[in-house]
Amino acid sequence: MSRVLIIDDDEELCELVSEYLTVEGFETECVHDGESGLNKAVSGDYDLAILDVMLPKMNGFDVLRKLREESKLPVLMLTARGDDRERIVGLEIGADDYLPKPFNPRELVARLRAILRRIHSETGDQIPAEKIQVEGLELSPSSRSVRLGGGEVTLTSVEFDLLTALVREAGKVVKKEDLSENVLERSLSPYDRSLDMHISNLRKKLGIRPDGSERIKTIRSVGYIYTVL
Amino acid sequence: MNLFFKIFLWFLAAIALMVGMVVFLNWTVQTEPVVGRWRNSVRNQMTIYAATAAQIHDSEGERGLIGFLDRIRNADTVSEVDVIARDGSVWFTDAANVESYQGLVEKTFASGVAEIEVGPPDTALAAKHFVLDNGDSFVLLLRWERPRPTPFFGESPLRYLRYAGLLLTALLLCWALARYLSSPIQKIRKATQKLAGGDLQTRVAIEVGNRRDELAALAKDFDVMAERIESLINSQKRLSRDVSHELRSPLARMNVALEIAKQKSNGDTAPMLERIETESFRLNEMISSILTLSRLESGSRDFERREIDLTALVESVVEDANFEAAAKGKAVKIIDGDECSVFGSENLLRSAIENVLRNAVRYTKGETTVGVTLKTADSKARIHVRDYGSGVPEDELNNLFRPFYRVGEARERKTGGIGLGLAIAEQAIRAHKGSISAGNTGDGLEVEIILDCKK
Numbered sequence: 001m002s003r004v005l006i007i008d009d010d011e012e013l014c015e016l017v018s019e020y021l022t023v024e025g026f027e028t029e030c031v032h033d034g035e036s037g038l039n040k041a042v043s044g045d046y047d048l049a050i051l052d053v054m055l056p057k058m059n060g061f062d063v064l065r066k067l068r069e070e071s072k073l074p075v076l077m078l079t080a081r082g083d084d085r086e087r088i089v090g091l092e093i094g095a096d097d098y099l100p101k102p103f104n105p106r107e108l109v110a111r112l113r114a115i116l117r118r119i120h121s122e123t124g125d126q127i128p129a130e131k132i133q134v135e136g137l138e139l140s141p142s143s144r145s146v147r148l149g150g151g152e153v154t155l156t157s158v159e160f161d162l163l164t165a166l167v168r169e170a171g172k173v174v175k176k177e178d179l180s181e182n183v184l185e186r187s188l189s190p191y192d193r194s195l196d197m198h199i200s201n202l203r204k205k206l207g208i209r210p211d212g213s214e215r216i217k218t219i220r221s222v223g224y225i226y227t228v229l
Numbered sequence: 230m231n232l233f234f235k236i237f238l239w240f241l242a243a244i245a246l247m248v249g250m251v252v253f254l255n256w257t258v259q260t261e262p263v264v265g266r267w268r269n270s271v272r273n274q275m276t277i278y279a280a281t282a283a284q285i286h287d288s289e290g291e292r293g294l295i296g297f298l299d300r301i302r303n304a305d306t307v308s309e310v311d312v313i314a315r316d317g318s319v320w321f322t323d324a325a326n327v328e329s330y331q332g333l334v335e336k337t338f339a340s341g342v343a344e345i346e347v348g349p350p351d352t353a354l355a356a357k358h359f360v361l362d363n364g365d366s367f368v369l370l371l372r373w374e375r376p377r378p379t380p381f382f383g384e385s386p387l388r389y390l391r392y393a394g395l396l397l398t399a400l401l402l403c404w405a406l407a408r409y410l411s412s413p414i415q416k417i418r419k420a421t422q423k424l425a426g427g428d429l430q431t432r433v434a435i436e437v438g439n440r441r442d443e444l445a446a447l448a449k450d451f452d453v454m455a456e457r458i459e460s461l462i463n464s465q466k467r468l469s470r471d472v473s474h475e476l477r478s479p480l481a482r483m484n485v486a487l488e489i490a491k492q493k494s495n496g497d498t499a500p501m502l503e504r505i506e507t508e509s510f511r512l513n514e515m516i517s518s519i520l521t522l523s524r525l526e527s528g529s530r531d532f533e534r535r536e537i538d539l540t541a542l543v544e545s546v547v548e549d550a551n552f553e554a555a556a557k558g559k560a561v562k563i564i565d566g567d568e569c570s571v572f573g574s575e576n577l578l579r580s581a582i583e584n585v586l587r588n589a590v591r592y593t594k595g596e597t598t599v600g601v602t603l604k605t606a607d608s609k610a611r612i613h614v615r616d617y618g619s620g621v622p623e624d625e626l627n628n629l630f631r632p633f634y635r636v637g638e639a640r641e642r643k644t645g646g647i648g649l650g651l652a653i654a655e656q657a658i659r660a661h662k663g664s665i666s667a668g669n670t671g672d673g674l675e676v677e678i679i680l681d682c683k684k
Contacts, residue, residue, distance in 0.1 A: 010478055016485040023492050102481035102513055105488040220541055221548050
């Protein structure tokens with residue numbers, strides 16, 4: 001049973017979400033402020049955290065930033081609907097996914113499951129996949145680490161999976177639909193920008209090649225390509 | 230015409246008229262006495278000359294007289310000397326047609342005093358008789374140069390300089406005065422335009438400066454008004470924002486409670502629960518739109534700006550809209566797509582174009598294709614979104630971009646809009662200093678977005 005930590009100051013909402021998630025087969029615990037949320041999150045007792053942005057004492061972003069200093073605990077952020085900046089910042093500082101509030105609880109469960117599946121496949125029972133190497137970029141699926149030109153690049157689990165999917169097909173276009181289905185585990189819906197956002201974060205983290213070209217190119221209205229020289 | 234020029238020209242005209250009057254009056258008043266004085270002096274001189282001529286003839290004879298006449302002629306003021314005897318015979322002359330003087334000669338003999346006849350321009354013929362010792366009578370005629378009245382426009386350059394100085398002073402004075410009167414009005418007008426354009430923080434009293442007249446009072450009143458409007462609008466906006474914000478928490482709880490109810494429900498309540506879900510979804514959409522709009526309206530222009538490939542953006546939005554439209558048997562297509570990049574916020578521009586497109590898809594008739602064009606000219610990008618719906622009554626076109634404005638209540642309900650999409654689009658475009666407008670094409674509506682292209 002997966003243990004989920006809910007960090008949200010709306011106590012009633014926490015109760016309801018707990019009830020719903022319990023029925024769906026999760027074990028939950030609620031905390032209502034940022035500080036205690038962070039303390040619990042780093043304890044290692046949980047598989048996943050749901051983190052609201054608006055929190056007393058320490059806001060969600062600060063909690064996430066502190067958390068990322070010592071833990072890779074998957075985090076799903078609850079952002080204010082319509083506030084693009086919140087979700088961009090959230091993903092940039094290492095949230096695994098985001099959900100605008102008010103959310104549909106079914107969607108929440110689907111996202112939680114997707115994140116957990118990814119984690120399980122990592123720590124996985126399957127045979128660890130071999131390292132993939134492309135021009136100085138080295139992905140090791142077993143440790144889920146990325147090295148670029150000798151240095152380590154820290155990626156969130158979604159970013160790692162996206163990069164893996166692209167690099168496996170290096171030099172070929174990977175369709176957006178496929179990336180969404182295989183990595184985000186949901187079908188691509190119109191007006192959904194999360195894929196673009198993850199890719200843009202990935203670009204920032206990888207940087208450009210010495211000759212100034214982008215590693216990941218956008219093929220308009222089709223998908224993305226990891227370019228090889 | 231511009232107020233500044235009006236005031237300037239009126240003052241200039243007034244000054245010019247006044248100066249003209251003064252000069253003219255001065256000239257006429259000055260001219261009369263000059264001519265009068267000259268007549269008297271000519272008369273006196275004629276009497277003296279005539280008497281002298283008689284004495285010289287008596288004492289020195291004809292030769293002496295001729296010498297005397299020559300001397301007279303050498304004077305600057307006399308150009309012609311004639312002497313005519315009583316019987317009409319010409320004794321001495323410089324003129325070609327002495328006969329024409331006969332009248333004057335007769336008159337002089339008759340009156341016995343000096344007579345003056347104003348002749349050809351600027352000269353006058355004066356006559357006086359004299360009697361010799363031997364009883365012969367003659368008339369002495371002298372043509373005198375008339376004194377010219379001081380010319381209106383003097384020849385001396387100094388005079389011109391004086392007029393130029395006068396003119397320049399008048400110009401400067403008028404300019405300063407016109408400027409003094411019109412510049413605060415200009416400033417107040419600019420401020421009014423800014424306020425009307427939505428910048429509620431516009432104030433003008435400081436700019437108008439330290440005056441103590443009606444214009445300064447007007448500027449102060451303007452500030453009071455702007456202050457009042459600003460606080461009213463802000464409190465209204467804050468209210469709608471806070472209400473929307475607060476509504477989200479219960480809505481979030483309701484969503485979760487609804488799902489729990491669904492988990493526990495038997496089949497009977499399922500359709501109603503679905504219905505509740507749909508309505509809560511709508512509520513949610515509406516609240517996020519209000520929040521987006523109020524964020525845009527609050528003028529937080531500090532959104533992240535960077536260079537954006539507008540063509541790619543339009544293509545990607547069209548693709549999404551087409552996907553959505555396909556479900557309703559409609560389509561969205563790019564007809565023309567010039568290359569263009571703009572400087573701004575991708576999210577805002579995306580939501581603007583998206584809202585316009587969704588609106589077009591909503592209203593275009595089934596089986597039709599919404600056409601999108603992107604054209605660039607004169608460093609402006611023009612995006613046209615054309616639908617094939619029933620259009621909008623002409624007098625309601627401008628209201629289209631007002632929040633919650635509905636063209637025909639029933640129509641809007643059926644099509645499921647909430648009346649905020651175009652308002653959001655307008656605010657987003659405005660935040661990029663662009664413009665958005667709508668017009669009927671005859672068989673549909675066309676929305677035009679104009680943005681500055683980045684070179």
